[in-house]
Amino acid sequence: MSLTKDPQPNLTPSPSPNAIVFPPGDLYSDEPPLESSLHLQQILLLMKCLDWLWQDRNDYFAAGNLTVYYSPHQRKSEDFRGPDFFVALDTEKRPRKSWVVWEEDGKYPHVIIELLSDSTAKTDRGLKKQIYQDTFRTPDYFWFDPDSQEFKGFHLIDGKYHELEPNEQGQLWSEQLQLWLGIVDRQLRFFLPDGSLVPTPEESAKAEQQQRIEADRQRQEADRQRQEADRRATEMETLLNRYRQQFGDLPD
Template identity: 55%
Template sequence: MVQIQPPEIPTFPPGDLWSDEPPLETYRHLEELIILLTSLNRFWSDRTDYFAAGNMTVYYSSRQRKDEELRGPDFFVVMDTERRERKSWVVWEEDGKYPNVIIEVLSDSTSSVDKNKKKQLYQNVWRTRDYFWFHPYTLEFKGFTLVGRNYVEIEPNAQSWLWSDELQLYLGVFNERLRFFTPEGELVLTPEEEADAERQKVELERQRADAERQQADLERQRADAERQRADAESQQAELERQRADAERQRADAESQQAELERQKNAILRQKLLELGVNPDEIG
């Protein structure tokens, strides 16, 4: 009788594994990962259904061996999972979930592996939907998405950005850095950029308030000048009226004086006539 042996059940290492990745090659590589991670976490600050990490080991097989070439992804995002801190990404402890999106930041020493060995791993084993690579010095940038069982290169839009259907975001080069963009074309800001934008907004509001205050001051000054001009015109009109009254009074006085002179001459003439003197003969 042939005894059937039960299938061998793979023994997985413990799930609480530390990440085992080498240091990043340059500050620009580090800065790129920080930008990608912090901008996405800020943009999705209200979401708890994803995990994003940079330069972290992904443990995916009980037969996995340390490979000096085949390190973990530079940056990856796993969707539909719990957003919490992890020491590494252990697939068998995460319901078998693999990264949905991977970005490799190329260097001269890793470029060949990223474009070949890793690409095959992500395509054939991990089945990662969207895969991108970017060189922070040459600015080489490409993206691939799974169609069937193979990666197909993503066609760029008019801005040379590449769409990630998993993230529902564009990726594109901006100021020599790989950045996320919204479907509407807005740059996904880092926390520092958002703080700068808020400061600029506050400063613009302050400048606008200052400009409005200055405009109000000018309007008030203009109104004061108009009122002063109107007062001056009113005073001038009053002076003109007083001058006209004075002229009229002077004319009346002269008329009265002339009338008095006429009456006086008439009385004198009458008296002379009464005395028998011809006034016309008096020189």
């Protein structure tokens, strides 16, 4: 007599091969590694600057190398893309594992920036541009190559992308962000409408430190000038007193 128990039957029904599997809303991002450290540094720089500029705002979401799921059937296995950097407006500012369109009231990114590389440039200029135009309807699309410095931007007008014309500084305007984008020291940066550079937190702290140093220098210079004026006034008063002692009061 065997003492081994008979295996319990599996009472879980097998899914139909034609059944649609609806994934949970908290899907994880599923993007390949970035092409180089330049690409990583560029993404971090864009995120850092925008978050610093909009630190008092809670109505946007910015992310880098994060998957956007947009399947009309809400399937994880189809219709997803991973922009290198994107911004969604009029939404809650909170951490997300990915951007799931059907969990975000059907909202797609308002701004997308792709960083070109030898392996992705063709797709970024072609297939992705077509998807962002026809499916995402993303109003502002830019691409930038950290190596070759190729930089172009497009704005959606009547359902079609129209290439943006740069200003005299070679910057391109983002209607959605209300910011200029331009190249500084071979990196893509944001600029305010007046043309001033949007700083990183570190740059802002350094600028504030320099302003404090300059303010201290100016105060010290003002003190020195006051002391010099006081010294001259004292010398003049001494000379006048000597004159009065020798010649009497000065005539009117």
